[in-house]
Amino acid sequence: MRVVHSPLELKKLLKEEQGTIGFVPTMGALHLGHRSLIEAAREANDLVVVSIFVNPTQFLEGEDLDAYPRREEADKKVCELSGVDYLFYPDASEMYGEDEVSLNAPSVRGYIMEGNSRPGHFSGVLTVVNKLFNIVNPTRAYFGKKDAQQLMLIETMVANLFMNVEIVPMATLREKDGLAMSSRNVYLSEQEREEALKIIKSLRTATQMVMKNELHVSRIREEMLAILAPLDVEYVTIVNRSFEPIEHVEIGNTIILVEAISGTTRLLDNIWI
CATH class of the missing domain: 3.30.1300.10 (Pantoate-beta-alanine ligase, C-terminal domain)
Structure with missing residues (x-):
């Protein structure tokens, strides 16, 4: 498994690879739900890329950005054992600049439900997913159904922007007591x-x-x-x-x-x- 921190380096490395790419974007603190996405990507693709990036633009003021669980070494081990080919671990300073282009979530479906209580959250999600897709250029990208509104908006973005990636929804995994894994x-x-x-x-x-x-x-x-x-x-x-x-x-x-x-x-x- 190769760990890459630079977006441009990863983009260059993947251009030199052959075959299909399965991509699993995450914010880390990997659990069995994430592993199910990685396993599905492994089964259907020649290469598997996992990104771990706690994206600052999807957190509102006062939310848990700084406290969000980070387990870098444990996450690396999970990816290695799961057969990941490339682990992308970028820094926010390389993912974002000043006064840059960003995406806005749809004015209706991006501001209902979770978007109502967290206005602007989905604009941050779509912006970073768009960046990640442009870096990785995946054949397929895997997302859990637990974040159903996020999944729908990513599917909408892919359709609206005519992006050449297949979105693969995956069933929610649960703890033994029924709590959705998160x-x-x-x-x-x-x-x-x-x-x-x-x-x-x-x-x-x-x-x-x-x-x-x-x-x-x-x-x-x-x-x-x-x-x-x-x-x-x-x-x-x-x-x-x-x-x-x-x-x-x-x-x-x-x-x-x-x-x-x-x-x-x-x-x-x-x-x-």
């Missing part, structure tokens, strides 16, 4: 983690309601909110896969999404129906 789970105290399990409980209840032919979005949402109390709920939203609001669940075309805060930790989860 680098931020390490922030949770034992009590906060117990409270956080209300998120998956609410999503499973929603699924059971749909299986019993309860398709009214308002009734499902009301039941979920009752389960989630007293968590600080940012939103419970039920949309189609284009992220348009719906009044009734459409089997095969619906995502039920939750964002809630346990203690001081923001948690996202969803279920695709």
